Every structure is written in structure tokens, then in C-alpha cells.
Amino acid sequence: xxxxxxxxxxxxxxxxxxxxxxxxxxxxxxxxxxxxxxxxxxxxxxxxxxxxxxxxxxxxxxxxxxxxxxxxxxxxxxxxxxxxxxxxxxxxxxxxxxxxxxxxxxxxxxxxxxxxxxxxxxxxxxxxxxxxxxxxxxxxxxxxxxxxxxxxxxxxxxxxxxxxxxxxxxxxxxxxxxxxxx
Ligand SMILES: Nc1ncnc2c1ncn2[C@@H]1O[C@H](COP(=O)(O)OP(=O)(O)O)[C@@H](O)[C@H]1O
Ligand SMILES: [Mg+2]
Numbered sequence: 191x192x193x194x195x196x197x198x199x200x201x202x203x204x205x206x207x208x209x210x211x212x213x214x215x216x217x218x219x220x221x222x223x224x225x226x227x228x229x230x231x232x233x234x235x236x237x238x239x240x241x242x243x244x245x246x247x248x249x250x251x252x253x254x255x256x257x258x259x260x261x262x263x264x265x266x267x268x269x270x271x272x273x274x275x276x277x278x279x280x281x282x283x284x285x286x287x288x289x290x291x292x293x294x295x296x297x298x299x300x301x302x303x304x305x306x307x308x309x310x311x312x313x314x315x316x317x318x319x320x321x322x323x324x325x326x327x328x329x330x331x332x333x334x335x336x337x338x339x340x341x342x343x344x345x346x347x348x349x350x351x352x353x354x355x356x357x358x359x360x361x362x363x364x365x366x367x368x369x370x371x372x
Pocket of ligand 2: 204260263
């Protein structure tokens with residue numbers, strides 16, 4: 191079992207990238223009055239049909255599968271179920287996929303979010319062909335990090351440039367610190 195939600199997010203986004211996504215939106219919504227934490231990853235990858243969605247969500251649903259099915263999705267689903275939460279996948283072949291995981295925010299079994307800035311950074315820098323939007327809301331405070339305007343501004347300067355990586359790391363951690371009021 192993974193111990194940080196950031197690592198689950200990494201896994202889910204890697205699925206998106208493996209599905210050929212060029213644009214991935216990561217939404218983290220912490221609603222403390224409702225005591226909910228929602229993580230949503232939406233992509234424009236190749237998508238899945240209904241049968242495939244069922245198969246990847248519950249790998250033991252069909253006894254005979256011709257192709258190997260992983261456990262990234264089942265693990266995240268199980269994590270939500272252990273936290274009074276819910277899990278869903280909405281997908282359309284040729285259009286994209288949206289994975290939604292919700293948790294009771296205060297649940298004793300709820301994993302910490304973990305190192306979101308470095309997780310997002312690794313995704314952004316390691317997959318410069320794709321664009322990412324990372325939105326994080328904590329009650330009335332929120333921010334949005336979008337790679338598109340940043341890339342436009344950088345022009346020919348690659349994301350892997352050490353100075354750029356440091357800038358991006360600061361940008362994300364400062365925004366996160368701000369909504370947490372620290
Ligand atoms: N966003 C997605 N778009 C298209 N297919 C997906 C997506 N996410 C998962 N899948 C399919 O579901 C399978 C299972 O995913 P997962 O449980 O994370 O295990 P693994 O990544 O190890 O295969 C993937 O191999 C892929 O075929
Ligand atoms: Mg996976």
C-alpha cells in the first residue's frame with residue numbers, strides 16, 4: 191500500500207500519460223466543513239470502454255483476462271473505502287478519463303497528502319510534451335498552477351533547466367503554503 195496520496199496521484203497521472211494524454215488536470219479539494227477530501231485527475235487520453243473501466247477497477251471481477259491488469263487503481267479505490275469515501279472512473283473512448291477519489295478528511299486511516307510540490311514537479315519536468323493543471327482548494331482559499339502560460343513565457347528555455355526547476359518548485363510550494371496559511 192502506498193502511504194501518501196501524492197504517490198497515488200503520481201500513479202493515476204502516469205496512467206493518463208501512458209494513455210497518450212497531452213493535458214492532465216489534477217484537482218485537490220479539501221472541504222473541511224464537509225469533512226471531505228476529493229482528488230480528481232482528468233485527462234484527454236485514449237479513454238476506456240465500460241467493460242475496461244469495470245475490469246481495471248476490480249481486477250478480480252473477471253477470472254480470465256488476456257492482458258495483465260495492474261493494481262494502481264484498485265489500491266486507490268480500497269484506500270477511499272477504508273476512509274468512508276468513494277471512488278469512480280468516468281471514461282469515454284477517444285475522449286479521455288476522469289478519476290475521482292474522495293475521503294473523509296478527518297478519517298484516522300486517511301493518508302497524508304504527502305509531498306505534492308515535488309510530485310507535481312517530477313511530472314511536469316519529466317513529461318514536458320504534456321501540459322498540466324494543478325488546482326488545490328482548501329475551503330475558501332485556492333490556487334491554480336498551469337504549465338501552459340509558463341511554457342509560453344519560457345519560449346526555448348527547457349523546463350529541465352536547473353533555474354527553471356527551482357522556480358517551479360518555489361511557485362508550487364509557496365502557493366500551497368499560502369492556502370495553508372503558513
Ligand atoms: N487514464 C487512463 N486512460 C486510459 N486507460 C487507463 C487509464 N488509467 C488506467 N487505464 C488502464 O487501466 C489499467 C490499470 O491501471 P492501474 O490499475 O494503474 O495499473 P497499471 O498502471 O499497473 O496497469 C492500465 O494499464 C490502463 O490500461
Ligand atoms: Mg497505474
